[in-house]
Amino acid sequence: MITNKNCIIRLSRYKNALYRLKDLGFVKVFSDNLADAIDVTSSQVRKDFSIFGLSGNKRGGYKIEELLDKMNNILGKNEVQKVILAGKGKLGTALIKYKGFEKEGIRIVACFDNDPAKLNPEADIPVLALEDIKEFIKKQNIKVGIIAVPEAGAQSVADEMISGGIKGILNFAPIKLKEKEGCVINNVNLEIELENLIYFVNIIEKTKVTKN
Amino acid sequence: MITNKNCIIRLSRYKNALYRLKDLGFVKVFSDNLADAIDVTSSQVRKDFSIFGLSGNKRGGYKIEELLDKMNNILGKNEVQKVILAGKGKLGTALIKYKGFEKEGIRIVACFDNDPAKLNPEADIPVLALEDIKEFIKKQNIKVGIIAVPEAGAQSVADEMISGGIKGILNFAPIKLKEKEGCVINNVNLEIELENLIYFVNIIEKTKVTKN
DNA sequence: TACTTATTGTGAAATAAATCACAAAAAATC
DNA sequence: GATTTTTTGTGATTTATTTCACAATAAGTA
Numbered sequence: 001m002i003t004n005k006n007c008i009i010r011l012s013r014y015k016n017a018l019y020r021l022k023d024l025g026f027v028k029v030f031s032d033n034l035a036d037a038i039d040v041t042s043s044q045v046r047k048d049f050s051i052f053g054l055s056g057n058k059r060g061g062y063k064i065e066e067l068l069d070k071m072n073n074i075l076g077k078n079e080v081q082k083v084i085l086a087g088k089g090k091l092g093t094a095l096i097k098y099k100g101f102e103k104e105g106i107r108i109v110a111c112f113d114n115d116p117a118k119l120n121p122e123a124d125i126p127v128l129a130l131e132d133i134k135e136f137i138k139k140q141n142i143k144v145g146i147i148a149v150p151e152a153g154a155q156s157v158a159d160e161m162i163s164g165g166i167k168g169i170l171n172f173a174p175i176k177l178k179e180k181e182g183c184v185i186n187n188v189n190l191e192i193e194l195e196n197l198i199y200f201v202n203i204i205e206k207t208k209v210t211k212n
Numbered sequence: 213m214i215t216n217k218n219c220i221i222r223l224s225r226y227k228n229a230l231y232r233l234k235d236l237g238f239v240k241v242f243s244d245n246l247a248d249a250i251d252v253t254s255s256q257v258r259k260d261f262s263i264f265g266l267s268g269n270k271r272g273g274y275k276i277e278e279l280l281d282k283m284n285n286i287l288g289k290n291e292v293q294k295v296i297l298a299g300k301g302k303l304g305t306a307l308i309k310y311k312g313f314e315k316e317g318i319r320i321v322a323c324f325d326n327d328p329a330k331l332n333p334e335a336d337i338p339v340l341a342l343e344d345i346k347e348f349i350k351k352q353n354i355k356v357g358i359i360a361v362p363e364a365g366a367q368s369v370a371d372e373m374i375s376g377g378i379k380g381i382l383n384f385a386p387i388k389l390k391e392k393e394g395c396v397i398n399n400v401n402l403e404i405e406l407e408n409l410i411y412f413v414n415i416i417e418k419t420k421v422t423k424n
Numbered sequence: 425t426a427c428t429t430a431t432t433g434t435g436a437a438a439t440a441a442a443t444c445a446c447a448a449a450a451a452a453t454c
Numbered sequence: 455g456a457t458t459t460t461t462t463g464t465g466a467t468t469t470a471t472t473t474c475a476c477a478a479t480a481a482g483t484a
Contacts, residue, residue, distance in 0.1 A: 001415060004470080004471075005408065006471085007471090008408050008411050008412075009404055009408055012401075012403070012404040012407045012408065013388055013404065016386065016387070016388075016404075030430090030431070030432090031431075031432075032431090038388050039388060039390050039391060040472095041472080041473070042431095043434095043472080043473055043474070043475095044471095044472065044473080046431095046432065046433060046434085047433085047434080047471090047472075047473085049432090049433085050432095050433060050434065055432085055433080056431085056432060056433090057431085057432075057479095057480065057481090058430085058431055058432045058433080058478070058479045058480050058481085059429080059430050059431050059432075059479070059480040059481045059482085060430095060431080060432090060480060060481065061430095061431070061432085062432090074411070075407055075410065075411050076410050076411060076413075076414040077407070077410075081406075081410050083406065090305075090306040090309050090310060091306050091310070093302075093306070094302040094303050094305070094306040095402075097302050098302065098303070098402070100386060100402070100403055101402075101403065101406070104403045104406070104407065106403070106406050106407075106410075143413050143417070144406070144409055144410060144413055146406075167412075167413040167416045167417065168409035168410065168412060168413035168416075169409070170402075170405055170406055170409055174228065174312060175228065176225055176228075176250050176251060178251050179251060182416060183416075184409060184412040184413065184416065186405050186408060186409050188400065188402075188405060189224075190307075190310070190312070190313075190382075190400075191224070191312055191313065191316045191318070192221055192224040192225070192228075193382055193398050193400060194293075194295070194313070194316070194318050194356070194358075194382055195220075195224045195287050195289070195316065195318075196217065196220050196221055196224065196398060197356055197380035197381070197382055197396060197398050198287065198288050198289075198293050198318075198355075198356060198380065199220050199286070199287050199288060200220075200379075200380060200396040201288075201355050201356055201379040201380035201396065202288040203213065204379045204380075204394060204395075204396065205355070205379065216440080216441075218441080219441090242460095242461070242462090243461075243462075244461090252442095253442080253443070254461095255442080255443055255444070255445090255464095256441095256442065256443080258461095258462065258463060258464085259441090259442075259443085259463085259464080261462090261463085262462095262463060262464065267462085267463080268461085268462060268463090269449090269450065269451090269461085269462075270448070270449045270450050270451090270460085270461055270462045270463080271449070271450040271451050271452085271459080271460050271461045271462075272450065272451070272460095272461080272462090273461070273462085274462090
């Protein structure tokens with residue numbers, strides 16, 4: 001089993017690049033084209049493919065269509081993924097309106113908030129009471145949740161999600177939620193990303209040497 | 213020089229945890245408290261601290277105030293960081309309204325868009341024409357930019373930013389921008405984060421074994 | 425069909441990151 | 455003030471990841 005997270009992230013990036021190449025009319029691709037496209041080495045590409053059992057043709061490269069099929073299979077993109085969202089603040093609202101998920105087969109099916117003024121059970125993507133989240137998860141058999149609530153409520157929302165049966169959480173609250181057996185948590189933290197950037201920018205300014 | 217990105221990200225997380233501990237009234241902390249707080253091992257904490265030259269007191273632990281000072285220094289948080297934003301769509305707007313940056317000393321000083329209807333040079337955070345971005349960067353000596361434009365325009369906005377003198381880019385467009393000598397790029401990609409999560413969720417479902 | 429060329433696929437080697445384990449030292453206790 | 459306890463700091467070790475390098479082989483060419 002593949003446990004290397006970076007490896008999976010690269011897989012998504014390959015897929016993305018392949019879609020672009022396909023749109024441009026390409027039918028096959030070599031490891032070094034893909035390497036260029038996502039800014040890694042060609043042996044990295046081949047090694048990754050070897051790990052995932054993706055094979056090509058010696059001298060003939062890889063068939064794009066075939067790769068995409070296999071990749072979507074590996075990444076579980078063959079059926080629409082139902083996702084719930086906790087928190088209808090600015091970020092939550094942006095996520096709901098974001099069109100990019102649908103083409104990836106990701107559908108936000110409901111949003112939860114504890115501000116009664118925001119509730120709207122009749123909306124296209126209904127906004128429901130946060131206290132009902134666990135029941136909803138169980139009834140609809142949801143596996144993936146997004147947390148876009150303020151820091152203070154994040155851990156308790158996560159606990160509630162997990163106890164309802166959520167197996168994967170994408171967390172935007174600026175706190176690193178604890179991993180729990182049987183649930184994966186990806187933390188996305190914008191302050192940290194910017195802080196990280198500022199660190200490397202300062203280094204560049206001081207030493208004129210780049211990261212990596 | 214420290215080139216390990218994960219290490220810098222952990223530094224931000226330590227800092228975050230330390231602020232929370234400080235708010236709770238704590239004055240000193242041990243490596244295993246911090247380890248618990250951000251879900252790593254205590255030797256990882258000590259090793260990181262050793263790399264950054266953060267030292268404590270044998271048997272006495274670390275003074276929170278002192279750590280925070282040194283960390284803010286390392287991360288360049290002693291002065292306000294001026295940041296520009298390209299793209300006033302949903303995400304861009306959410307970023308502008310987001311209050312979390314200010315307390316981290318990060319200030320979005322201007323936003324750029326190529327839709328004339330969105331321009332508003334008189335706003336608190338002015339919305340200016342994308343074509344003026346390079347000049348603005350040069351005049352104001354901006355070092356960090358955020359890209360929140362659609363995929364198609366992302367690389368050209370990045371090129372424009374870099375030629376103006378930007379040294380660090382936080383990219384939200386769903387494409388991995390190429391790293392260039394003298395400029396660091398952090399890519400944040402929500403589809404990829406979710407896809408990654410779905411991959412691990414499927415593995416959990418199939419095998420009942422967790423990541424890591 | 426034989427020969428040349430280009431590209432994959434993968435063990436081996438190198439590099440990077442995390443963990444271990446323990447000496448050193450400060451605080452607490454007697 | 456001697457002894458015990460606890461925690462740091464770091465070199466050594468282990469584990470993980472990336473890169474190298476080249477045999478195998480399919481495609482192109484004559």
